[in-house]
Amino acid sequence: MFVPALTMAGVCASYGDRVVLSGIDISLEPGRICGLVGPNGVGKSTFLKAILGLGVGTTGKVLVCGRDFRDLTRNELAKLVSYLPQNFDHRLRLTVHEMVLMGRHPYRKGWAPDSGEDLKISGECMKEIGVWHLRNRLFVELSGGEKRLVMLAAAIAQEPELLLLDEPGSSLDFKHLLEMWKLLERLSGRGIAILVSTHEITVAGRYMDLVLALAGGRVLASGPPTGVFTPETLSEVFGVRLKVWREEETGSWLVVPGDGNG
């Protein structure tokens, strides 16, 4: 039996008095990919931040690898969970290798130089993510897609059990988007649990083991993709009539808006 990488039960997330999400229940096992879908502003980012307690008030039960996240120090939590937000500074004049090495922060003192182990792990992560050839380039000079991959490599260098990704595929073209998700699939194969907010149901739906559909401040539907990616459920989630069907050859879900606001 696996200890779930993430268990949430009856969780509410709020900014001050404003409750954004309530009644969240989820259990995510190691090596599984869970997609977080829902309309803009529904609280997908807040959901991810609630797990870290990042500026969000969290009530209810949150267990990371079986341990209450309130019992963990910030550093202990950082060794279990890494998080890639949508926004990070794009203009850093650091090399790719330096950016990836920074993922090792929880494992060293604030001023310590990079250890041999840091160099070894960061090198492996860059090869795994496919940015090894960029290692001496300046981060600021990379393309948007390359920057995301580098940030992902840094997140992996943190050696997490649970990876939280906030729309990692936004603004990527088909090729890079597909590569990103294949990469996530490979990482999950190493036993990392991945919770990822996304709008890319068509490209990414087939890589998800589990889907959580958020609407109106709560989990409207959850379960395997076949149960959630239905016209009725998705139409209700996004508040617009959607036609959904499965393309047999690839197993992808195709989602197309219908007419009107049904």
Place this chain on the structure above:
Amino acid sequence: MDERGAGKPGGLFRVVFIFCLVAASVLSLVTGAVHDPPSWVIMDMRLPRLVLGLLTGAALAVSGCVLQAILRNDLATPYTLGISAGAGVTAGAVIVSGLMVPALGMVLLGTAGALLSVAVVYSLAVGSGRGDLGSSLVLAGVTMNLVGASFLLLLEYFSGASRMMEIVRWMMGDLAVVGWSKPLFLALPVVLGLIVVAARTGVMNQLSVGDDIAYSRGVSVRSEKNVLLASAALLAGSTVGTVGPVGFVGLMVPHIMRTFVGSDYRKLVPASAVGGMLLVILADTLSRVLVSPGELPVGIVMSVAGGTFFMMLLLGGRR
């Protein structure tokens, strides 16, 4: 392979750099109005002046590094937070009041004024309740600088010509000292500030990527920022209180050092400390050579050098 900013300064770079600093220090000791000075000129004037310059350079440059990391802006300086305004108004008020304050008292009051203005800027930024502390700090700092400058003008308007000259001279910055009281006074806060900052260079790296990522990697963002801000204020505040607002060091030195060692603060902070010392010592020596046997305030030399530097930077077509 493109190795720019790869962060490998290498042994040679360090040796050359340290050698430059030692050479500049020796040059500073042998330069002056008197060509064959008695030993007391060296021991009680030039040596304390050298130490004061070293402390000033390291403090202002490292303080600039800290502000640039926290505000995620390569153009941030200690003066962005209104440090010079606070020190200037306090010094101006003391001068206008006509009180006979001993030199060290003036230093203490200037430092207190600088720290007070940072405290006001910080409270304003936090009190504004805006989510983004960085931009609130810059806004509050700009406000403080403007208010401080107009208050200083007001003081000058109501004071006699000689006192007005005194205020103006104070605002130019001056490293001239007799005896060891000033450098010894400054050494304590500067060494303390440098140690606190040096222990947090890895944290500064994380903060420069973004608050959320830093937080997720185990950095206590709020408290680390406060400690770093306080250290930067202490470094720059005590320095400005002691020698007056010497400009451009906090901006120019980290900027130059980035091209040598990259943006990893674990390397940039020590490099900037040494670079700041070197720059201030050279500027001070120059200020004593240019109009020998007289001397120029180091602040003027630094401003002219800084202005020229940034003009070259702008026209050099850098990205």
